C-alpha cells in the first residue's frame with residue numbers, strides 16, 4: 200500500500216523510520232512513497248517535496264497526516280478523502296475541530312479515516328474501545344491523556360522540582376505541543392476527550408463545550424497539601440454517558456494514592472474505560488514521543504491495508520454536567536466568591552469546598568474572573 204505522508208517532524212519522521220525498517224510482514228506491505236516537508240532544508244531523499252500537490256496528486260493509496268495545526272492539515276485530509284483515499288491522522292486538534300465534517304466526507308467517498316494516535320499516543324486506546332464495543336456499551340472513561348503534564352507533575356511531586364524547568368525538559372524530549380498552552384492549560388486533553396467521546400459513545404460535541412482546566416498555576420504548596428492528605432496530583436480527562444446525557448470535563452485531580460492512576464509515572468498515559476460486562480479496563484503506555492506515536496499511526500495504516508470497515512453513526516450532543524458533583528481545592532485571589540461553598544480554609548486564599556455541583560463552581564469561577572485561579576478536584 201502506497202502512503203503519502205504529510206509532515207515529517209517528530210511523528211512523521213517516526214512513521215518513515217518504522218515503515219522503512221519493515222520489522223514485520225504487515226509493515227513490509229506498506230511503503231512511504233511521497234513525503235511533504237515544511238521547507239527545502241528538510242529535503243533529504245527523493246520522496247520529499249515542499250509542494251503538497253506532489254503528495255496528494257501522486258499515485259498513492261492512503262494519506263497519513265502528521266503535520267499538526269488546523270490548516271492546511273484539515274484541507275489536505277479533506278482533499279485526500281474527497282479523492283477517495285482513506286486517511287490516517289495523528290492530529291487531535293484538527294480532528295477534534297473537524298470530526299463531523301471529515302467523517303461525513305470519508306463516508307460519502309467510501310473511504311476510512313482512522314485516528315489511533317490522536318488520544319493516548321502509542322496506547323491502542325481506539326482499538327480497545329472498538330474491541331470492547333463489539334460486546335459492551337461503554338459507560339465512562341477517565342485518564343491521564345497528556346504526557347507533558349504527567350511528566351511535569353510526576354517530577355514536581357517526586358523531586359520537588361520547579362514547574363518551568365520540567366516543562367522545558369518535556370519540550371526538549373519532544374513530548375510537548377508547539378504551543379505549550381495546549382498541554383498545560385488542558386486543551387490537548389480536551390481534544391482527546393472529545394475524540395474519545397466519539398469513539399466510546401458515538402457522540403460528537405464541540406471541544407469548547409468541555410470545561411477544561413490545566414496545571415499552569417499549580418504550585419509546590421498545592422502538591423505538598425495533596426501529599427499531606429495521601430494524594431497525588433494528576434491532570435484527568437473524563438466522560439460518562441447515561442440517561443442524563445453526556446458528561447465531560449478536564450481538571451487536575453488530587454487522586455487517592457490507592458488509585459492506580461495516581462502511580463502512572465513520568466510521561467506515560469493511563470486511561471480506563473468502564474463498560475457493562477467488562478467493568479473497568481485500564482490501558483497504560485507511552486502517550487507521546489516519536490516512535491510510540493508513529494506506532495499508532497502505522498497500526499492504523501495496517502488496519503486500512505487489511506480492509507478495516509468503519510460505518511458509524513455519530514450523534515451531535517451537548518455536554519450536560521448538571522449531575523457532576525465534587526469536592527474542590529481552590530487557590531484564588533478572590534476566595535470570598537466561594538464563601539458559601541467553603542468547607543475548610545487551608546490558608547489565606549486556599550480553600551476546600553464542600554461537595555458542590557461542577558456547574559455552580561464554574562459559574563463562581565467565571566464571576567470572580569481570577570485568571571490565575573488554580574482548581575483541582577479532591578477525589579473521594
Ligand code: HSE
Nearest residue numbers: 345346347374376487
Ligand atoms: N503534547 C502531547 C502530550 C503529545 O504531551 O501528551 C501527545 O499527544
